[in-house]
Amino acid sequence: MRGRLITFEGIDGCGKSTQLHLLAQRLQGLGFPVRCFREPGGTELSERIRALLLDAAYEIVAEAELLLFAAARAQLVRVQLQPALRRGEIVLCDRFADSTTAYQGYGRGLPLELVQACNRLATDGLQPDVTVLLELPVALALQRSGRGDRMEQGALEFFERVREGYLELARQEPERILVIDAQGSPEAVHERIWRELRARFGWE
Numbered sequence: 001m002r003g004r005l006i007t008f009e010g011i012d013g014c015g016k017s018t019q020l021h022l023l024a025q026r027l028q029g030l031g032f033p034v035r036c037f038r039e040p041g042g043t044e045l046s047e048r049i050r051a052l053l054l055d056a057a058y059e060i061v062a063e064a065e066l067l068l069f070a071a072a073r074a075q076l077v078r079v080q081l082q083p084a085l086r087r088g089e090i091v092l093c094d095r096f097a098d099s100t101t102a103y104q105g106y107g108r109g110l111p112l113e114l115v116q117a118c119n120r121l122a123t124d125g126l127q128p129d130v131t132v133l134l135e136l137p138v139a140l141a142l143q144r145s146g147r148g149d150r151m152e153q154g155a156l157e158f159f160e161r162v163r164e165g166y167l168e169l170a171r172q173e174p175e176r177i178l179v180i181d182a183q184g185s186p187e188a189v190h191e192r193i194w195r196e197l198r199a200r201f202g203w204e
């Protein structure tokens with residue numbers, strides 16, 4: 001039996017980690033085998049790449065950033081995600097390949113066909129069964145993550161491009177990408193997600 005891969009996407013502060021946690025709790029409560037991962041991360045190598053990406057000592061050029069995210073993902077997919085899915089587990093992932101398309105492609109402006117080729121290599125063709133795209137205005141997301149008041153115009157425009165990029169992906173793949181209104185309480189957003197997933201997978 002093959003498991004399910006569910007990914008969470010959206011701009012920083014939209015509520016991905018919060019919602020992943022709430023969904024994991026709900027599924028575990030129903031007795032499903034659940035594994036949670038975050039990107040970049042989830043293997044020792046991928047976590048070390050994450051630390052490099054977050055290290056303020058480096059100004060990482062867009063192309064290097066693309067390849068570092070891809071390297072972390074290539075390892076995660078083969079060492080963790082594919083085996084868990086083969087075991088029939090429900091795998092929840094905080095960000096996945098759509099983040100790269102949205103941030104490095106639409107946000108940083110790298111050629112989309114190159115970004116997508118990179119994603120295909122990194123994911124080994126693995127596609128999420130469902131992607132939950134948490135949709136929230138940039139200003140609200142920055143407020144939630146406590147960065148609302150010290151964001152430069154250039155950074156605001158970057159996040160706006162990322163948000164628009166995600167919405168474009170959702171238009172291209174409406175079957176896979178569920179656009180969920182991320183406004184309201186965490187519990188209200190969770191209920192929106194749960195209603196959609198329960199119907200899709202027949203979970204009770």
Ligand SMILES: Nc1ncnc2c1ncn2[C@@H]1O[C@H](COP(=O)(O)OP(=O)(O)O)[C@@H](O)[C@H]1O
Pocket residue numbers: 010011012013014015016017018019144145182183184185186187189
């Ligand atoms: N629905 C919500 N309403 C208000 N605050 C929220 C909501 N969901 C998450 N938060 C808070 O907003 C911040 C960002 O949420 P988080 O889940 O970490 O977002 P992300 O993982 O997408 O960056 C956290 O402090 C979190 O507690």
Ligand SMILES: [Mg+2]
Pocket residue numbers: 016017018094
């Ligand atoms: Mg998070």
